[in-house]
Amino acid sequence: MKKAVKIPLTVLGIGAAAFAVTFTVYFFNLDMKLTSMIEPILLNHYDKIPRNQRI
Amino acid sequence: MAFKKVDLIKNPKERKGDQELGIFYTGKGKVMKRREWRGVKDTLYDYTRWLYIMSVLARFIVKPRNIKGMFRYRWMANYLAVPHMMDKFTQGLRDEPLRITHTAMNFVIYDVAQTIENIFRGDRRTGNDEEFSKRCVLTDENAMTAFMMGFKNSKAILREVPTMFVANLLTQYSTTHYIDVAQEFGIPGDVCPMPEAEAGISIDDDFAVLGCCAVQVNTTCDGSLMGNGLIAKRLEEEYGIPTFQLSAPMRHREADVQDYAAEDIKMAIKFVEEHTGEKWDWDTYFAAAKRVNDATRHRQEWLDVNSTYYPQFVGSVFSLYNDTNYMGNCGRSPLFPPVDAKITKLVRRGYERKTMMAKEYRHRCIVWGVQPQYNIHMLYWMINCWGVLPLTDMLSMVNTKMIAEEDTPENREQAYYDMAWLNENMIMRNRTHGGYKVLVDELWEFCEKMNADMVMMWEHMSCKALDGLHGQFEEQGRERGIHIVWVCHDLCDPRVYTRQAIRDEFSQYMRTVLREEPLDPSLEFINDENAW
Amino acid sequence: MKDLKHLIYFERLLEEAHNPLISQAQEEGKKCVAFVCENTPEPLMNLDNTFGVRLTAPNTGSMDIATYYMTSFLCEFSRALLERAIEGGYNFADCLIAPDGCTMMNRAAENIELLQAMGPGKDTFFYQNMEIPLKADDNGVNLMILQCKNHILKPLHETFGTDISDAAIRKAVAEHNRVCELIQAIGEYRKEEYPRITGYEFHVLTLATYVAPKYLLIDKLEETLEELKTREPDTKKYRARVMVVGSEVDDSAYIKLIEECGAYVCCDRFCFGSFPGRVPIEMNDDEDALTQVCRHYVYNTHCPRQMNMQKVYGRKAYVNELACEYKADGIIYEQVKFCDPWAYERLMGTTMLRENYGFPVLSVDRPYNISSSVGQMRTRVQAFVESIEIKKLQGGVK
Numbered sequence: 001m002k003k004a005v006k007i008p009l010t011v012l013g014i015g016a017a018a019f020a021v022t023f024t025v026y027f028f029n030l031d032m033k034l035t036s037m038i039e040p041i042l043l044n045h046y047d048k049i050p051r052n053q054r055i
Numbered sequence: 056m057a058f059k060k061v062d063l064i065k066n067p068k069e070r071k072g073d074q075e076l077g078i079f080y081t082g083k084g085k086v087m088k089r090r091e092w093r094g095v096k097d098t099l100y101d102y103t104r105w106l107y108i109m110s111v112l113a114r115f116i117v118k119p120r121n122i123k124g125m126f127r128y129r130w131m132a133n134y135l136a137v138p139h140m141m142d143k144f145t146q147g148l149r150d151e152p153l154r155i156t157h158t159a160m161n162f163v164i165y166d167v168a169q170t171i172e173n174i175f176r177g178d179r180r181t182g183n184d185e186e187f188s189k190r191c192v193l194t195d196e197n198a199m200t201a202f203m204m205g206f207k208n209s210k211a212i213l214r215e216v217p218t219m220f221v222a223n224l225l226t227q228y229s230t231t232h233y234i235d236v237a238q239e240f241g242i243p244g245d246v247c248p249m250p251e252a253e254a255g256i257s258i259d260d261d262f263a264v265l266g267c268c269a270v271q272v273n274t275t276c277d278g279s280l281m282g283n284g285l286i287a288k289r290l291e292e293e294y295g296i297p298t299f300q301l302s303a304p305m306r307h308r309e310a311d312v313q314d315y316a317a318e319d320i321k322m323a324i325k326f327v328e329e330h331t332g333e334k335w336d337w338d339t340y341f342a343a344a345k346r347v348n349d350a351t352r353h354r355q356e357w358l359d360v361n362s363t364y365y366p367q368f369v370g371s372v373f374s375l376y377n378d379t380n381y382m383g384n385c386g387r388s389p390l391f392p393p394v395d396a397k398i399t400k401l402v403r404r405g406y407e408r409k410t411m412m413a414k415e416y417r418h419r420c421i422v423w424g425v426q427p428q429y430n431i432h433m434l435y436w437m438i439n440c441w442g443v444l445p446l447t448d449m450l451s452m453v454n455t456k457m458i459a460e461e462d463t464p465e466n467r468e469q470a471y472y473d474m475a476w477l478n479e480n481m482i483m484r485n486r487t488h489g490g491y492k493v494l495v496d497e498l499w500e501f502c503e504k505m506n507a508d509m510v511m512m513w514e515h516m517s518c519k520a521l522d523g524l525h526g527q528f529e530e531q532g533r534e535r536g537i538h539i540v541w542v543c544h545d546l547c548d549p550r551v552y553t554r555q556a557i558r559d560e561f562s563q564y565m566r567t568v569l570r571e572e573p574l575d576p577s578l579e580f581i582n583d584e585n586a587w
Numbered sequence: 588m589k590d591l592k593h594l595i596y597f598e599r600l601l602e603e604a605h606n607p608l609i610s611q612a613q614e615e616g617k618k619c620v621a622f623v624c625e626n627t628p629e630p631l632m633n634l635d636n637t638f639g640v641r642l643t644a645p646n647t648g649s650m651d652i653a654t655y656y657m658t659s660f661l662c663e664f665s666r667a668l669l670e671r672a673i674e675g676g677y678n679f680a681d682c683l684i685a686p687d688g689c690t691m692m693n694r695a696a697e698n699i700e701l702l703q704a705m706g707p708g709k710d711t712f713f714y715q716n717m718e719i720p721l722k723a724d725d726n727g728v729n730l731m732i733l734q735c736k737n738h739i740l741k742p743l744h745e746t747f748g749t750d751i752s753d754a755a756i757r758k759a760v761a762e763h764n765r766v767c768e769l770i771q772a773i774g775e776y777r778k779e780e781y782p783r784i785t786g787y788e789f790h791v792l793t794l795a796t797y798v799a800p801k802y803l804l805i806d807k808l809e810e811t812l813e814e815l816k817t818r819e820p821d822t823k824k825y826r827a828r829v830m831v832v833g834s835e836v837d838d839s840a841y842i843k844l845i846e847e848c849g850a851y852v853c854c855d856r857f858c859f860g861s862f863p864g865r866v867p868i869e870m871n872d873d874e875d876a877l878t879q880v881c882r883h884y885v886y887n888t889h890c891p892r893q894m895n896m897q898k899v900y901g902r903k904a905y906v907n908e909l910a911c912e913y914k915a916d917g918i919i920y921e922q923v924k925f926c927d928p929w930a931y932e933r934l935m936g937t938t939m940l941r942e943n944y945g946f947p948v949l950s951v952d953r954p955y956n957i958s959s960s961v962g963q964m965r966t967r968v969q970a971f972v973e974s975i976e977i978k979k980l981q982g983g984v985k
Contacts, residue, residue, distance in 0.1 A: 523694025
C-alpha cells in the first residue's frame with residue numbers, strides 16, 4: 001500500500017481504537033468504577049498518618 | 056387564600072435517549088452502573104466534556120507535589136469523584152442546558168484545580184515554594200474576595216473551598232470524618248456542620264499550610280464566625296501566620312453601617328499590604344470592578360430568561376457558578392468574562408428555541424434557604440421527577456448594583472464602599488443577615504417577579520438564621536397562596552438526613568398536597584445512600 | 588449563715604418579668620425600655636424619664652408556640668423570650684431595643700416585632716434593631732456611637748421627649764456606676780476563705796439590677812452591703828471554689844444547684860453576671876459622655892461574637908485573671924443549649940483554661956430553665972467537685 005494512504009489509515013485506526021476504548025470507559029463508567037475501588041485504599045492510608053490533633 | 060397557579064408548559068419535543076433516569080444506581084457501588092445515553096449528538100458532546108475533565112485531572116496529577124498532596128490530605132480522596140459529580144449535575148439534560156451546565160461547571164472544575172495547585176505549591180508540607188507562599192493570602196470558604204481586587208501579584212487562596220466546600224459536592228460523606236473530630240473535641244452536634252467540619256479539619260491538622268497572612272470574615276452565621284477563631288488560633292500559634300478579622304455589618308442594608316464597613320475594608324487592605332509587601336493598585340482594582348459589573352449584567356440576563364416560560368440556566372450549577380464567579384473570583388480573573396459571554400449566548404439560543412428540560416413544567420419554583428451540599432443536584436431531580444422548575448435559588452440572589460468602575464478621585468473613595476457592599480452581600484449572608492426584610496419579604500418579591508407558585512424551602516436544620524423565621528415563612532406563604540415545600544437536611548452530614556429522606560419530603564408534598572404523579576416514576580426512590 | 592434581710596425581696600423581683608418595681612417606676616411617669624442583650628449600653632436607657640429592663644422569662648415551661656415560629660434548634664433563651672412575649676408577659680414595656688448580636692436573639696426580636704407581640708394598646712411603642720460592632724477597635728466605637736444615636740437616643744427623644752443631653756447621660760452613668768460599685772463591693776466578699784455571701788445570693792442581687800429600675804434598688808443594695816460587713820460566715824469550708832463562665836444565666840436556681848453540690852460559686856463571667864456587666868464605666872470630663880460609654884461597651888465586652896483575635900485570646904486571659912483573683916479551684920464553662928457562639932467559645936475556653944492556664948474545667952450545656960434537667964446537671968457538677976477534691980488530695984495546686 002502506498003505510504004500516503006497507509007499513514008492516514010493508521011492514524012484513523014489509532015483514533016478509532018482510542019475512541020472505542022475511551023468511549024467504552026466513558027459510557028460504562030469504568031473510570032469511576034476504578035476510582036471507587038481506589039478510595040478505600042486511600043482512606044486506610046490517611047487513617048495511618050499520625051495527626052497532631054489539637055485546637 | 057387560594058393557591059397561585061401557573062400555566063402548564065408542555066414540551067413538544069421528545070427527549071432523546073434514556074427516558075428513565077432512576078435506573079443508574081444499584082445500591083451496591085458508589086457510582087452509577089453506566090452513563091446516560093442522551094442521543095448521539097448530546098452523548099458525544101458529553102463524552103468530549105468528559106475527556107476535557109479527564110485532561111484537567113491528568114494535568115493536575117502528573118505534578119509530584121500534587122501526588123504528595125493526594126497522599127497527605129484526606130479530603131483529596133474526594134477528587135476521585137469529579138466526573139461523577141458532573142454526571143449528577145447533567146442528569147436528564149440535553150441541548151443548550153447541557154452545554155450551559157458543562158460550560159459553567161467545567162470552568163469551575165478548572166478553577167478549583169488551579170486553586171488546589173496553588174495550595175500545594177505554597178503548602179509547607181508538599182510544594183513548599185516559599186516565595187510563592189509569601190504572596191498568598193488565605194481567606195475563608197464563604198468570603199468575598201473584594202478586598203483583594205487591587206492586588207496584582209498577591210493571590211487570595213480560598214483554602215476551605217477545595218478542602219471542604221467542593222469536596223462535599225463530590226462525595227456525600229466527605230465531611231463526616233471532620234465533623235466527628237470536631238465533636239470528639241467538644242463542639243456540639245447542633246451547630247452548622249459546615250464550619251464545624253472546617254474546625255474539624257483544623258483540629259485534625261488537615262489543612263494545607265501556606266500564606267503570609269490570613270483574612271477571615273464573619274460570613275454566614277455565628278457558627279462560621281466562631282469557627283474562624285479556632286482556625287486562626289492554630290494558624291497564628293502553630294504556624295505563625297497572622298490573621299485579620301474583617302467585619303461585615305449584620306444589618307447590611309442600613310445606611311448607618313456603611314462607614315464602618317468601608318473603614319474595615321481599608322484596614323484589611325492595609326493588613327494585606329503590610330504582610331505581602333505589595334501596594335494596592337487602582338488600575339488593577341478598576342479593571343476588576345468592570346468585570347464584577349460585567350458578571351452582574353450576565354447574571355441578571357440569565358435571571359431575566361429564568362423569569363420567562365423557558366428558563367435555560369438553572370439548578371445547582373447556576374448557584375455554584377455564581378458562587379465561584381461572584382464571590383471566589385470577584386472580578387479578579389480575566390478568564391471568567393469569556394465564560395459568562397459563552398453562557399449568555401447559549402442561554403439566548405435556548406430561549407429562542409424554547410428548549411425545555413423535561414416533558415412538562417408544572418410548577419415554577421424558587422429555591423430558598425441553605426442548600427445541602429451532599430444533595431445539591433436534587434434540583435435536577437425536581438425537574439426530571441416532578442416537572443418542578445427551579446427558577447433561582449437564595450444563594451444566587453446577590454448584588455445587583457453596579458459598582459464604580461472608572462478611576463477618578465471620587466471613585467477611589469467610593470471603591471471602599473463598593474468593596475464593603477460586596478463584602479456585606481457575600482453569598483448566603485446577604486440573606487441570612489440583615490433582618491427579615493432580606494430573607495422573607497424579598498422572597499415574596501422574587502416570587503412575584505419570576506412568576507413562581509412554589510417555594511422549595513431547604514430547611515437546613517442547624518441554620519439558626521433560617522430556622523428562626525420558620526413560622527413567618529409558613530404564615531406569610533399561606534397568606535400569599537404560595538406552596539411552601541419544606542425539605543429538611545443537615546447541610547453536609549448525610550447521616551442525619553439521607554438523600555432519599557430529603558427527596559421523600561418533596562415527593563410527599565407533591566403526592567399528598569398537590570396530588571400529582573411523577574413524570575419519571577423511576578426517580579422517586581433512588582438507591583444512592585452509599586453512592587458518592 | 589443568717590438570711591440576708593432583703594434576699595426574699597430581691598428574689599421576688601425575679602419571679603416575674605413584670606416585677607413590682609417596674610410598675611412603680613411607670614407609675615412615677617417613667618417609660619420602660621426593654622432590651623435583650625448585654626451589648627446594649629444600659630445607661631443610655633436609664634435617662635431622664637426612662638429606665639432599662641433586660642428581658643428574662645422566669646420559670647419558663649412550655650415553648651411550643653415559639654418552637655413553631657423558630658423550630659426546636661434555636662437557643663432556649665431566645666425561644667423563651669418569644670414565648671413570653673406572645674403570652675403577653677412583656678406588655679409592660681414601652682419599646683424594645685434589640686441589637687443584632689447573636690442571630691437567635693435577633694430572630695426572637697424580629698418575630699416579636701412581626702407578630703406585634705409587645706406593646707398592645709401603646710400607640711408610641713416602637714421596635715429598634717441596632718448594629719453592634721464585632722471587633723473592639725476605634726472603628727467599632729464610632730459605629731457604636733452612631734448606632735446608639737440612631738437607635739436609642741433619637742427614638743427615645745422623639746417618642747418620649749427624653750432628655751438625651753450630655754448631662755443626662757452623665758447622670759445616668761453615675762447611677763449605673765453606683766449600682767456597679769455596690770455589686771462589686773458585695774462581690775468582694777466572695778474572695779474570703781469563709782465567704783459571707785453565697786454565690787446564689789450574689790447572683791440574685793446582681794440579676795435584680797438588670798431586670799428592675801436601678802434607682803429603686805440602690806437603697807436596698809446599700810443596706811445589704813452594710814449588713815454584709817458584720818455578717819457571720821459559715822465556718823464549714825466549701826468543697827471547691829468554682830467560677831462559672833459562659834452564656835447568659837438568669838436562672839439563679841442553676842447557681843443554687845451548683846452550690847448544693849458542695850461547690851462555692853466564687854466568681855461569675857456571664858451575661859446577667861457581675862463581670863463584665865457590673866464593672867463601672869470610667870468617665871472623664873474632657874470627652875463627651877456618649878463616646879465614653881460606647882468605648883466602655885466596645886472594649887469591655889467579653890461576648891464571644893467579638894471576633895478579633897486580641898479579644899479571642901483576651902477572653903480566656905480575663906477568665907484566668909478573675910479565677911486567680913477570686914481563688915477559684917476550678918471553672919465551669921456553661922452554655923445554653925443550641926447557642927452557637929458559646930458552643931465554640933466553650934470548647935476554646937475549656938481547652939485553653941486547661942492547657943494554657945492549668946485549671947480543671949467542667950464543660951456543660953444546659954437548658955434555659957435548669958429545673959428541666961436537675962439530675963443530669965447535679966451529677967456532672969458533683970463529679971467535677973469530687974475530681975477537684977481528689978486533685979487537692981493528690982497535691983495538685985489547680
